[in-house]
Amino acid sequence: MYHKDFFYKDSVLVGCIAPRGTGKTLLLTALAHEELITAVNEGYDKFKIYHNGFLNPDADIWKIPGETESRLVQYSLEDIVTTVDTGHSSMENGLVLLDEAASIQDNRLGALAYGTVLFSHWIIMIRKIGLTIIWAGQNEELDRRIKSQTDIVLYATVARKMKGKEVGITAVYQNSVFSYEGNKRKFMFYNLNKFWDAYDTTKIIRTEQMSKQDIKMLQDEQVEEKIYDDIYKHLKTLPEKKLSLMEVKKLTGVDWKLSDIEKYLRFIGKSTKVKGIYDFEHIY
Numbered sequence: 692m693y694h695k696d697f698f699y700k701d702s703v704l705v706g707c708i709a710p711r712g713t714g715k716t717l718l719l720t721a722l723a724h725e726e727l728i729t730a731v732n733e734g735y736d737k738f739k740i741y742h743n744g745f746l747n748p749d750a751d752i753w754k755i756p757g758e759t760e761s762r763l764v765q766y767s768l769e770d771i772v773t774t775v776d777t778g779h780s781s782m783e784n785g786l787v788l789l790d791e792a793a794s795i796q797d798n799r800l801g802a803l804a805y806g807t808v809l810f811s812h813w814i815i816m817i818r819k820i821g822l823t824i825i826w827a828g829q830n831e832e833l834d835r836r837i838k839s840q841t842d843i844v845l846y847a848t849v850a851r852k853m854k855g856k857e858v859g860i861t862a863v864y865q866n867s868v869f870s871y872e873g874n875k876r877k878f879m880f881y882n883l884n885k886f887w888d889a890y891d892t893t894k895i896i897r898t899e900q901m902s903k904q905d906i907k908m909l910q911d912e913q914v915e916e917k918i919y920d921d922i923y924k925h926l927k928t929l930p931e932k933k934l935s936l937m938e939v940k941k942l943t944g945v946d947w948k949l950s951d952i953e954k955y956l957r958f959i960g961k962s963t964k965v966k967g968i969y970d971f972e973h974i975y
Contacts, residue, residue, distance in 0.1 A: 702818040703868070704840050706792075707827040707860075709847035711912050714858040715827040716745055717883050718847055719788050720890045721858075722825060724752060726786055727762055731755055739764050739785035741822075746788070750889040771813045782822055792826040792837075811837060842868050851959055852973045854919065857881045915955055918943050922959075922971055932972040933963065 709715050723740045730738035740746065741764050746753070748763045755762065766782070774780040814837055817824055826837075838844075845860045858880045864870040921943045926932045934942070936953050945952065953967075960969035 702821050703823040703842050704814065704818060704837075705823070705825045705843045705845065706838070706841045707825065707845040707847055709827075709829070711829050712854070712915060713847045713849050714855065714883070715829075715847055716790050716890055717855065717886055718845075718858045718860070718880060719790060719825060719827055720746065720886045721880055721883055723786060723788055724886065724889065727753075731762075735784065737784045738762065739782075740788065741766050741782050741785055742788040743767070743790060745790045745890050747889055747891045752886065752889045771810070774816055775812045778816070780817065780820055782817065783820060785822060787817055787822050787824040789824060789826040792828045814840065839865075842866055852975075854959070854974075855887065855916075856884050858883060914945050914947060918945060918952070918955060919959055919974075923974060926971055927975070932975065933968055933970050934960075936967045936969070939969075 707715050707718060723742070723746070727738065727740055739762050744765050744767070746763050746765075748761050753761065753763055764782075764785075766787075770781075814824060818840075842865060844863045844865060846863065848859050848861075849857065860878050860880070862876045862878065864872060864874045864876075866872055870876070918939065922934065922939065925942055926934070936949060936956065939956060940949060940952055943952075956969050959974065960971045961973065962968075963970050
């Protein structure tokens with residue numbers, strides 16, 4: 692998928708597209724960690740990971756022996772505006788991550804009214820600096836100028852029973868930088884559960900750069916993750932991996948309607964002959 696120093700002064704634009712809950716943020720976190728470790732091992736002591744607020748700098752996995760200063764740097768919407776207005780950026784020697792890309796693209800910044808044009812110009816300017824950008828979104832509703840500049844698009848998928856543990860991607864090459872245009876290659880990322888504490892999507896929810904719809908979608912994802920984790924932990928040591936809808940409601944304590952919980956249970960569990968009882972054996 693990439694060559695040595697892929698994210699070091701290569702100005703590559705990579706996109707990741709997948710439905711909510713597939714593991715886009717998890718994948719971005721894993722890729723960032725892989726490149727950070729590679730940079731450290733190869734002596735790039737100024738290499739940094741720039742992110743829009745979703746990485747957790749307190750996670751042990753980001754700590755580098757012998758270093759006190761974090762290699763993670765958070766940027767904001769204001770930083771994007773400043774970069775476009777002044778033509779200068781404090782970012783250098785690193786990898787730029789942009790989770791939930793559409794939330795920034797669609798933001799109109801109040802009276803500034805930059806919107807999509809702002810986002811497009813920022814992408815162009817960051818690439819000129821020599822930084823690689825990886826953006827992630829839930830669909831392809833991104834400005835066509837961004838999509839046309841993207842060198843590789845990653846389409847992510849995950850098996851229901853491996854949610855949060857592994858992610859499969861199909862990489863589609865859109866130009867001849869790394870392979871011929873239209874070429875497709877498949878990759879698997881395993882053991883991703885070690886990155887669970889390395890990111891926190893609620894940090895993006897607490898920013899002001901998301902629409903109400905974006906916030907609701909991320910909040911729903913947080914509830915889904917809680918339901919999944921609570922079920923997994925509860926049944927892990929039990930011989931029978933079955934729970935009723937009401938048991939799940941009591942176990943998780945989420946404030947969703949029963950119909951919404953049941954809709955999600957149909958996705959992660961298997962219906963049994965008894966109405967309202969779900970089997971979760973396959974997630975172990």
